[in-house]
Amino acid sequence: MTSYLIKNARILGGEPQDLRLSDGVIAEIGAGLAAAEGETVVEAEGLVALPGLVDLHTHLREPGREDAETVATGTRAAARGGYTAVHAMANTFPVADTAGVVEQVWRLGRESGYCDVQPVGAVTVGLEGKQLAELGAMADSAATVRVFSDDGKCVDDAVIMRRALEYVKAFGGVIAQHAQEPRLTEGAQMNEGTVSGELGLAGWPAVAEESIIARDVLLAAHVGSRLHVCHVSTAGSVEIIRWAKSKGWDVTAEVTPHHLLLTDELVRSYDPVFKVNPPLRTEADVIALREALADGTIDAVATDHAPHPSEDKDCEWAAAAMGMVGLETALSVVQQTMVDTGLMGWHEVAERMSYRPAAIGGLAGHGRPVSVGEPANLVLVDPAYRGTVNPDAFASRSRNTPYRGRELPGRVVATFLRGTATVLDGALV
Numbered sequence: 001m002t003s004y005l006i007k008n009a010r011i012l013g014g015e016p017q018d019l020r021l022s023d024g025v026i027a028e029i030g031a032g033l034a035a036a037e038g039e040t041v042v043e044a045e046g047l048v049a050l051p052g053l054v055d056l057h058t059h060l061r062e063p064g065r066e067d068a069e070t071v072a073t074g075t076r077a078a079a080r081g082g083y084t085a086v087h088a089m090a091n092t093f094p095v096a097d098t099a100g101v102v103e104q105v106w107r108l109g110r111e112s113g114y115c116d117v118q119p120v121g122a123v124t125v126g127l128e129g130k131q132l133a134e135l136g137a138m139a140d141s142a143a144t145v146r147v148f149s150d151d152g153k154c155v156d157d158a159v160i161m162r163r164a165l166e167y168v169k170a171f172g173g174v175i176a177q178h179a180q181e182p183r184l185t186e187g188a189q190m191n192e193g194t195v196s197g198e199l200g201l202a203g204w205p206a207v208a209e210e211s212i213i214a215r216d217v218l219l220a221a222h223v224g225s226r227l228h229v230c231h232v233s234t235a236g237s238v239e240i241i242r243w244a245k246s247k248g249w250d251v252t253a254e255v256t257p258h259h260l261l262l263t264d265e266l267v268r269s270y271d272p273v274f275k276v277n278p279p280l281r282t283e284a285d286v287i288a289l290r291e292a293l294a295d296g297t298i299d300a301v302a303t304d305h306a307p308h309p310s311e312d313k314d315c316e317w318a319a320a321a322m323g324m325v326g327l328e329t330a331l332s333v334v335q336q337t338m339v340d341t342g343l344m345g346w347h348e349v350a351e352r353m354s355y356r357p358a359a360i361g362g363l364a365g366h367g368r369p370v371s372v373g374e375p376a377n378l379v380l381v382d383p384a385y386r387g388t389v390n391p392d393a394f395a396s397r398s399r400n401t402p403y404r405g406r407e408l409p410g411r412v413v414a415t416f417l418r419g420t421a422t423v424l425d426g427a428l429v
């Protein structure tokens with residue numbers, strides 16, 4: 001295994017220091033460290049060192065939709081984005097609702113070598129919302145599943161949701177809810193508001209998200225279990241989560257980069273690249289989400305990386321699939337919306353994109369401080385970089401980014417997974 005000496009990196013934005021990575025761990029941190037024989041020196045002047053990022057919400061599409069993404073291509077995209085671990089959502093074909101499927105995904109992740117893959121198990125059989133999946137068997141499997149979600153669909157039956165919350169308590173699991181009241185969003189195409197009225201598109205009201213979150217925080221409190229709210233997108237949702245946390249209930253939440261930056265005004269273009277679930281909301285929602293992420297009401301940034309092949313996106317708005325790729329642009333969007341605006345420092349970025357998501361997912365060996373003796377999961381980012389997003393250069397198999405041609409700050413220069421470089425000089429190793 002190659003050893004690395006990283007010169008003059010600013011750990012979490014602090015003073016420049018050298019880091020020696022060997023045998024998979026951070027072996028030494030200090031000023032003016034000398035390179036040992038055979039060590040590769042990485043010049044990191046001006047670069048910020050962060051712990052390897054952890055994503056709670058990634059769609060890797062394998063098994064079943066390998067035309068959109070595979071574990072191999074998705075983990076390469078993750079490495080390019082600075083991630084060392086991702087949680088793979090269960091809405092694959094077949095659905096990840098048995099020990100067999102989650103073990104298959106987990107193994108493919110280990111074989112990829114670019115990023116650890118932690119499978120998320122389905123809450124209900126076939127994501128159909130009717131019958132609990134084999135939660136215990138998935139927890140006991142080689143994949144040691146701790147996060148369960150029917151993401152893409154909402155667990156809308158209150159009794160099923162209650163049983164799931166109760167069941168996962170036994171092994172410290174968590175239910176990650178895709179909060180979308182199905183009846184209120186039948187045929188919905190975009191956020192319900194001024195723009196949907198003008199465009200004549202069926203609206204997706206904020207209350208469809210907020211009513212489920214309100215019910216779920218009450219259920220979680222009632223049974224004393226742990227709830228995680230996926231991709232929070234409205235100011236009202238933030239208020240409910242803030243209230244639940246003030247009660248001391250075990251509720252956590254995530255926000256996507258695109259909900260921190262983009263609004264439903266973009267739908268006026270009718271470009272399906274802006275079609276996503278939950279939908280892009282209003283400027284007031286964006287401001288509330290940024291404030292909630294800064295003050296910790298929202299615990300984590302999660303990409304909801306949702307690759308789709310061009311035939312599912314390059315079509316008319318109503319027919320297009322919902323979702324955006326996000327792994328390779330997440331850190332840049334967070335820098336633009338949260339760091340460059342002064343709302344957060346790099347300490348908080350590490351907290352929201354590494355420590356907290358690893359803790360919520362129960363991932364050992366990730367989300368650890370950048371300290372001697374810790375696993376060498378590390379990303380070096382150049383915050384001074386300015387560049388235009390070029391999806392043709394993505395490692396992901398899909399190109400459905402809303403940022404094509406947009407200038408975003410920051411660039412991942414290097415990523416290390418247990419001391420092995422997966423990205424160097426901005427390119428996959």
Ligand SMILES: [Zn+2]
Binds near residue numbers: 151178231
């Ligand atoms: Zn979702």
